[in-house]
Amino acid sequence: MGQPGVFENTLLLKQDGAPLHYVFPVRQWLDDEFPDKCIGRRRPIESPARSPDLTPLDFLLWSHLTSIVFTPQPESLDELRQRIFESCHDIPQHVFENVREEFEHRLYHCLANNGQHFEHLLK
Structure with missing residues (x-):
């Protein structure tokens, strides 16, 4: 995820990739509320493939x-x-x-x- 400290004091939102969370209105809202701060499928920060579940x-x-x-x-x-x-x-x-x-x-x-x-x- 880049250099150490890059995301210090930064709020990031991790999307889980569920189909309901990927519909256009949801993606649009996330883009408006968390510009360039979303981790997920086709988001500004792409989610790593097969990332572990920590929920x-x-x-x-x-x-x-x-x-x-x-x-x-x-x-x-x-x-x-x-x-x-x-x-x-x-x-x-x-x-x-x-x-x-x-x-x-x-x-x-x-x-x-x-x-x-x-x-x-x-x-």
């Missing part, structure tokens, strides 16, 4: 919520919505602490592996 919601929190929301299987859309709301509201503090610790752990592995895939290094 805490993806690697830990969603699995926690899914196990609660879908056990047992909801019988209606209203019940699903209610369970999601209640489950998010009732997340214990230790879960957030675990997410933060795991995120930090992954960041260290990512740095040690020069930004390349590091999942094989996780225990």
Whole structure:
């Protein structure tokens, strides 16, 4: 990503490449709100190919919520919505602490592996 210190004190936005995030109105808004500061597919800063996933919601929190929301299987859309709301509201503090610790752990592995895939290094 260039010379050390190039991005110090600079806010950058990393896009995940999801199709809904790539539609023209979204890209236009990002260009207006974050000119030359977006990392992603066809953005001012191209996202590295096969970059590792460091999103805490993806690697830990969603699995926690899914196990609660879908056990047992909801019988209606209203019940699903209610369970999601209640489950998010009732997340214990230790879960957030675990997410933060795991995120930090992954960041260290990512740095040690020069930004390349590091999942094989996780225990």
